[in-house]
Amino acid sequence: MRKQKRPEVSDIHFENLEAFKSAGPVTVLAFLHPDSETMAATFAATAHFLRNHKGIFGIVTDSILAINEGVSIPAIALYRGSDKAIFSGAFEEETIAAFVAIESQPLIGEISIETYADYKMVSSRTRLMADAF
Numbered sequence: 813m814r815k816q817k818r819p820e821v822s823d824i825h826f827e828n829l830e831a832f833k834s835a836g837p838v839t840v841l842a843f844l845h846p847d848s849e850t851m852a853a854t855f856a857a858t859a860h861f862l863r864n865h866k867g868i869f870g871i872v873t874d875s876i877l878a879i880n881e882g883v884s885i886p887a888i889a890l891y892r893g894s895d896k897a898i899f900s901g902a903f904e905e906e907t908i909a910a911f912v913a914i915e916s917q918p919l920i921g922e923i924s925i926e927t928y929a930d931y932k933m934v935s936s937r938t939r940l941m942a943d944a945f
Contacts, residue, residue: 820863821856824870829877838867838916839891843878851886851903858908866916890915 824832824841833839842855852871859869867890872878878885888899890912897915901907 818868820869821852821859822868822870824872824877825874826877829872832868832870833891836868837892838912840867840869840912841881841889841891842869842871843881843883843885843887843889844871844873845875845885846873848873848886854903854905855888855908858905858912861905862909862912866912892916892918 822828822832832841840859842852844851844855855869855871863869872881875885878887881889883889883898884900886900886903888908888911890897890899892915897911899908899911899915901911
């Protein structure tokens with residue numbers, strides 16, 4: 813319910829960066845140039861598609877914040893707890909969605925009815941799934 817009250821993509825600045833990164837179990841930030849309208853639109857479309865399932869999305873257009881976070885513009889950073897994954901590939905909906913889907917899964921987790929499809933998708937793309945009993 814909280815996700816639905818937020819905008820699909822938030823504008824992130826120095827004042828709200830740390831609060832945003834810890835606002836949910838998975839947060840995804842696009843670090844873009846201020847005039848990157850096409851990339852911002854692609855990221856927003858991906859956020860719209862994934863928002864109910866994969867996290868909270870934001871855009872940073874401040875190059876100083878990008879440097880402080882250790883990323884080069886353009887890039888996407890996914891924060892999951894204390895883990896951070898960086899994406900600097902092609903800004904296409906499919907590649908961004910695949911990155912978010914794979915990186916948002918915990919390294920070790922319980923497979924249940926609710927999580928099976930996510931783990932199966934990650935396994936089919938990475939071949940890194942193992943069962944432990």
